[in-house]
Amino acid sequence: MSIESQLPTGLQAPVDERLQAAAKEQVVARLWDRDGTLWAPEGTPEVTDRLGWLDIAERLAAEVDDLRAFAAEVRDAGITDAVLLGMGGSSLGPEVLRRSYGEGAIRLHVLDSTHPDAIRATRDALDLSRTLFIVSSKSGGTIETMSQFKYFHSLQEDGAHFVAVTDPGTSLAQLGAEHGFRRVFENDPDIGGRYSVLSYFGLVPAAIAGYDVGAVIATAREAMEECRREQDNPGLALGAALGELALQGRDKLTFIVDDPLDSFGLWAEQLVAESTGKESRGILPIADEPLVPAAEYGPDRVFVHVSTGDVEVTGKVGELTAAGHPLFTIDADGPDDLGRVFFLAEFATAVAGWVLGINPFDQPNVQEAKDNTKRVLEEGADQLDAGDPDALIGALEPPRYLAIMGYLPYEGAVAAGAARLRERVVRRHHVATTYGYGPRFLHSTGQFHKGGPSVGAFLQIVDEPEEDLEVPGEPYTFGTLIRAQADGDLQTLRSHGLDAVRAGREIL
Numbered sequence: 001m002s003i004e005s006q007l008p009t010g011l012q013a014p015v016d017e018r019l020q021a022a023a024k025e026q027v028v029a030r031l032w033d034r035d036g037t038l039w040a041p042e043g044t045p046e047v048t049d050r051l052g053w054l055d056i057a058e059r060l061a062a063e064v065d066d067l068r069a070f071a072a073e074v075r076d077a078g079i080t081d082a083v084l085l086g087m088g089g090s091s092l093g094p095e096v097l098r099r100s101y102g103e104g105a106i107r108l109h110v111l112d113s114t115h116p117d118a119i120r121a122t123r124d125a126l127d128l129s130r131t132l133f134i135v136s137s138k139s140g141g142t143i144e145t146m147s148q149f150k151y152f153h154s155l156q157e158d159g160a161h162f163v164a165v166t167d168p169g170t171s172l173a174q175l176g177a178e179h180g181f182r183r184v185f186e187n188d189p190d191i192g193g194r195y196s197v198l199s200y201f202g203l204v205p206a207a208i209a210g211y212d213v214g215a216v217i218a219t220a221r222e223a224m225e226e227c228r229r230e231q232d233n234p235g236l237a238l239g240a241a242l243g244e245l246a247l248q249g250r251d252k253l254t255f256i257v258d259d260p261l262d263s264f265g266l267w268a269e270q271l272v273a274e275s276t277g278k279e280s281r282g283i284l285p286i287a288d289e290p291l292v293p294a295a296e297y298g299p300d301r302v303f304v305h306v307s308t309g310d311v312e313v314t315g316k317v318g319e320l321t322a323a324g325h326p327l328f329t330i331d332a333d334g335p336d337d338l339g340r341v342f343f344l345a346e347f348a349t350a351v352a353g354w355v356l357g358i359n360p361f362d363q364p365n366v367q368e369a370k371d372n373t374k375r376v377l378e379e380g381a382d383q384l385d386a387g388d389p390d391a392l393i394g395a396l397e398p399p400r401y402l403a404i405m406g407y408l409p410y411e412g413a414v415a416a417g418a419a420r421l422r423e424r425v426v427r428r429h430h431v432a433t434t435y436g437y438g439p440r441f442l443h444s445t446g447q448f449h450k451g452g453p454s455v456g457a458f459l460q461i462v463d464e465p466e467e468d469l470e471v472p473g474e475p476y477t478f479g480t481l482i483r484a485q486a487d488g489d490l491q492t493l494r495s496h497g498l499d500a501v502r503a504g505r506e507i508l
Helices: 009-024 027-032 056-076 092-101 116-124 143-155 171-178 200-209 213-226 234-247 264-276 311-322 335-356 366-379 389-394 412-429 445-451 478-495
Strands: 003-006 081-085 107-111 131-136 162-166 183-186 252-257 284-286 301-307 327-331 401-407 432-437 456-462 499-504
Touching (some): 003 234, 009 234, 009 335, 027 234, 056 213, 081 200, 092 200, 092 264, 092 335, 107 200, 116 478, 131 143, 131 200, 162 171, 162 200, 171 183, 183 200, 200 213, 213 234, 234 335, 252 264, 264 284, 264 335, 264 445, 284 432, 311 327, 366 445, 401 412, 445 478, 456 478
Parallel strands (some): 081 107, 401 456, 456 499
16 A cells, blocks of 8 residues: 655654654554553553454455355345444444445445434335345444334334344344344454444445445455554554654644545544544544645644545645645555555554554543433433534634534535535634534544543534434434433533533524
8 A cells, every 4th residue: 555645844753753663662563462551551441352453354354255145135135225223433434335335236324313304314215125224333232223223123123124233242132133133243342333344344234235345355454464564564654653743733634535435534533533532632533624725724734635546636635745734645546445444544543542642442431421411311401501603613723623513414405514614614713623413423523522632612503303203112202312412412521621512503
C-alpha cells in the first residue's frame, strides 16, 4: 500500500523521533505478540482480550466459501432485501461497504436510528415477505438494536427471516435459537465493536448483499503482512505520525476521501474517536466536512486523503501542503481495497494509542450516556434550558471544535443543511466541525465528546417525528427513546462542564 506523507519542516523532526522510539521499544513486535503493556498496566481490562482483530481476516479466509453459500441460500429463498439492525461498530462498517459497492444481488439497508421517521421509511421500502433482518450486537442487549428487532419481529414473525451476529453466549444468541433464526453467527469475543469490520459483523452483511468478501479479506491480509514489518511499515508510520502530531497540537484529523469510497470517514470516525478520546487526550476525526480553501483551516489540522485518482480532488488537496498543513495520502484501488484500508486504519489507531499513552480498546464514557438514557426513560427528564446557539457558535476559534448532533431522520435535506452549516462555521471561525446522527454518534464520537480534550462546543438538533411508533413489549415508544437519548446526552455533556445547547431543525 502506498502512503505518502508531506509534513512541514518543523513537524518532521518530532515524528522521526517518535518512529525511532517505536523501534527502540519494539512496538511492532509487541503489538503482534499482544503485549497489553504497550497501552496499560498488565491485567488492565479490555486490552489483551480486544486484539482478535489482528488476525481475524486470516482466520475468516477459510470461511469465505461458507459465507458465499449462505448468501446463495438466502437468495434461493426469494429474499430481495436485507436490513441490518445495529449501532456503531455493528453498523458503520457495513454502511461503508454498502455505499462503496452499491447495489448488490440483494439490496442492503442499514438501520442504525431510533427516530420513528427513519424506522417507518425503512419499513415502507420493504416487502416483508422477501426481507431478511440481520440483528447485529456484540453485547446482545443494545437497546436501540433490540427495540428495532421487537418492532420488525412484530411485523414478520417467521424466524427464517432473521439472522443474528453477536458474541458467543449472549442473550441475542439465545433469542436466535428460541425464535428459530435462519442462522446465528457467533463472532470472536476478543474483538471490540469498532475493530470488527473484518469479522462477521462486517462480512456477513456484505456477503448477503453479494459483495466480494473474498477480495476484501485478501487485501486485508496483504495489509496485515505489510504491518508486520519492522521497516517500511505503513501502519506504524501513520499511527506514530498521527499520535505525535496530536501531541504537537495537530489533533483534528480531517478525512478527504474520493469516490466510490467517500463514506469511509463514517467508519474511521468511530474507530479514531472512540479509541483515542479519553483521559482528556485524543485525536478528533473529521468526516464529510465540505472542502474549503486551505487558508480557511485553523493550525490544528492534519489531513488524510484516501485517493482513488480523482484529479479534481487531488488538485485541491495539493493546496493544503502549500499552506503548511500536514498531509498523508493513501492510494486505494476501489471497494475491494477496503480490506487493506480498514486494517491499516486499525493498526495505525492502535499505534497512536501507544503514542498518546491511552488504552485504545476501552470506551469509559459510552456507558455513561447509556446509563443516562435509562435514567431518563425511567424517571423522566429534568427541565432543560435550550441555550443560545448563536452565542455558542460566535465564540468559536481554534483549537475548539463544533460538534453538531442531529437527533433527526436520515434525509437528503438534513445532510445538505448540516453541510451548509459546517461550511459557514469553518469559513467564519476556522474551527473543525463534525456532524453525527443521534443516537448513532453516541457509539462513536460520543466517547471523544466527554473523554477527549475539553474544547468542544455542542449543538444538539431535535425535531418532533411525523408519527410515533410503539416498541412492542416496552413501556416506551421510539419517539420517547430518541428524546431520552437526546436529553440524557445533553445532561451528560453539561455535567462535564461543556458548552452544549439545543436547537430545532430550522437551524439547518
